[in-house]
Amino acid sequence: MLALRRSLTRAVAARTLAPQMCSSFATGPRQHDGTFYEFHTYCFKPSKIDEFLEILKKNIHLRTAYSELVGFWRVEFGGRTNKVFHIWKYDSFAHRSEVQKALAKDKEWQEQYVIPNLALTDEQEFEITYLVPWCKLEKPPKEGVYELVTFQMKPGGPALWGDALKRAVNAHVELGYSKLVGVFHTEYGALNRVHVLWWNESADSRPAGRHLSHEDPRVVAAVRESVNYLVSQQNMLLIPTSYSPLK
Template sequence: MLPIWNAFRRTVTHAKNAKVLKHAKELRASISTGPQQQHGTYYEIRSYCIKPEHNTTFLKLLNEKIHLRTAHSELVGFWTGDYGAFNQVFHIWKYDSYGHRTRVRAAVATDPQWQEQFISKVLPMLVSQEVEAAYLVPWSEIQKPAKKGVYELVTFQMKPGGPAVWGKAFQVAISARTGAGYSHLVGVFHSEFGLLNRVHVLWWYESPDQRAAIRHTAHQDARVVAAVRESVSYLESQSNKLLLPTPFSPLQ
């Protein structure tokens, strides 16, 4: 009986090891990849800090010359910062691929009107620039508001590991607000180049007062509270900025 018993044990052990190995491979694949992008479209998120004494001049020149830049690629939105972002501007550009962006950058760099009438004049006005490449998360798309309003850019720095680790809980937290009709979600962006594990959530409101009222109501909703409590276990830091669309911004 002993040889039969040993053979049986070896068979069971082999089956268990194969199952564990298969699970480990699936787990490694999940952690290393997470939700996949289905196409090459990505977004460049830019933030500029302007010298306070030049802020008005910068915005005036931008309003007059931005058409020279939008002739080369699609502008999603352009905002000036209010609370949390004084003397700052934020803009989002859409590209079909990295190759597309390379071609656009080359064309912009050799556009004499743009370089002479705008770039050469504004560079001395800037304190700093930050550029990120980001994808819309797979469950989000750009949703343009029906009318003019204000925007809130909420930036979450998540714990390392990517969407495979915190993506589901984060989606549930966002869906708890949108599903209850509290806020209009414009888009959710996940960083690809720049500071990793960063998520930008762009919300729209009719006014800052409406935003305050909605936030007060949402924080008393047990569904929202439970979803947020789960999500924040993966959170390292968060910042909120109130943004005002410029007159030429496609998102108003």
């Protein structure tokens, strides 16, 4: 019995003194000003998306009176059809709470937008995201099409995969075939998820640039490193609506 006690004591002591190795499941560092971006993805019942977009076009001014719309797109390719994607900017969670309370009390908004769309919407997904510290939100020089690339990374956060992902993104930026709009990481939603928003002049210019990147040894090396931390990837081609600030 005494020998067993001594053995347990040594084991506990060794465990206490040994460095504890663990991986954070949080997304890690973010910009310090508190600004965040809410990603909205709506899926609609078959043939209902055009009806929704028409209702929103007539009433979007009611919504933008309360907070800033960054961009609003219809999903052309990638995942389910009948889908829209939009981004809203908030200064803080207190700011968002104030906006939501005001919208709930806005009779015109509720009657002209919310209630008519309840029967049209099939599915919704909201995510809270932050721009990564090394990226600023950029506005493209003219109208075009957008691509949202979503990377699901391995658990561990930027401490594990952040530098490799940064090198892979910047390797594409340096080629100049596509313009980087923003890189976001999720705070609420699926963690260890990164969204990279790109702009291209047209849907046809995008694959032409991609072919060039695949032949560039800098890009190949950077991507080869980053995929070691990659779980999955999804690409969506986005077409901006007429009322989207990002065109």
